[in-house]
Amino acid sequence: MNRAIPTCPVCEQAGTHFFGDVGGREYWRCGSCATTFLSPAQRPAGPDEKSEYDRHCNEVDDAGYRRFLARLADPLLERLPPNSEGLDYGCGPGPALAAMLREAGHRVHLWDPIYQPDTDALDRRYDFITCTEVVEHMHEPAEEFRRLDGLLRPGGLLGVMTTFQTSDARFADWHYRRDPTHVVFYRESTFAFIADRMGWSMEISRANVAIFHKGRPPEPQLP
Numbered sequence: 001m002n003r004a005i006p007t008c009p010v011c012e013q014a015g016t017h018f019f020g021d022v023g024g025r026e027y028w029r030c031g032s033c034a035t036t037f038l039s040p041a042q043r044p045a046g047p048d049e050k051s052e053y054d055r056h057c058n059e060v061d062d063a064g065y066r067r068f069l070a071r072l073a074d075p076l077l078e079r080l081p082p083n084s085e086g087l088d089y090g091c092g093p094g095p096a097l098a099a100m101l102r103e104a105g106h107r108v109h110l111w112d113p114i115y116q117p118d119t120d121a122l123d124r125r126y127d128f129i130t131c132t133e134v135v136e137h138m139h140e141p142a143e144e145f146r147r148l149d150g151l152l153r154p155g156g157l158l159g160v161m162t163t164f165q166t167s168d169a170r171f172a173d174w175h176y177r178r179d180p181t182h183v184v185f186y187r188e189s190t191f192a193f194i195a196d197r198m199g200w201s202m203e204i205s206r207a208n209v210a211i212f213h214k215g216r217p218p219e220p221q222l223p
Contacts, residue, residue: 009184010035011193012142022172033193036165038183043139050114052181058094069097072132072161075205077104079157084127085109087151090134091116097132122147128157136162136182149198149214158200158212164188 008016008030019029019036026039044052058065080086085107088098093115098108106128111121129148138144148158163176165185176182191210195202200212 006040008033008035009037010141010190034187034189036185043183044180049181058092060094060096060099065096066100069100069132071206072130072159072209073097073100075211076159080106080128086128087111087121087126089129089131097130125153126151126156127153130159132161135160136184138184141184145194145198152214154215156214160210161208162186163208
């Protein structure tokens with residue numbers, strides 16, 4: 001079968017190759033940044049995405065959901081100066097993470113293309129931005145990461161939480177792949193590639209959590 005070879009949506013390079021067909025869904029792998037992604041022609045349409053998102057029960061006061069979000073919130077709070085200003089990017093219908101950060105004394109704005117489409121939030125600059133369970137849904141992640149860079153003040157932090165892909169052998173049966181709105185899958189090396197391209201530094205603070213720092217740390221001074 002002849003397939004049109006797509007450009008990688010993360011690094012925008014042309015060196016992708018066919019990775020596999022799972023139940024009629026075609027996946028590709030980027031040779032530059034190691035992203036695995038769904039064929040662009042098979043991405044879900046807007047109404048289908050919203051229908052799937054509406055099924056998620058993510059309540060602000062749900063203790064289990066807060067424990068899940070604490071995987072990002074805890075290491076981020078350890079790094080934030082008091083009274084920082086941030087953005088919960090892709091906050092969804094139940095912005096529990098924003099509530100947790102506000103309770104810790106920070107100012108948090110909300111943006112989501114479906115549930116909080118407040119474009120004023122995209123006209124500001126922030127000390128930190130959070131993206132929890134967001135980047136795997138992005139149809140054009142290269143554009144989104146450039147936008148995030150523009151929204152961060154120099155020295156700002158970007159916290160990303162998504163389930164990293166670690167095994168090609170288990171990809172077909174992987175629960176994360178089975179969500180029809182998940183169209184891009186990142187490895188730790190993918191995020192390292194993004195950080196290098198954007199001029200950020202990166203640390204993996206917890207499993208499946210990457211924290212980026214806008215601007216590289218200073219070189220150590222020689223004695």
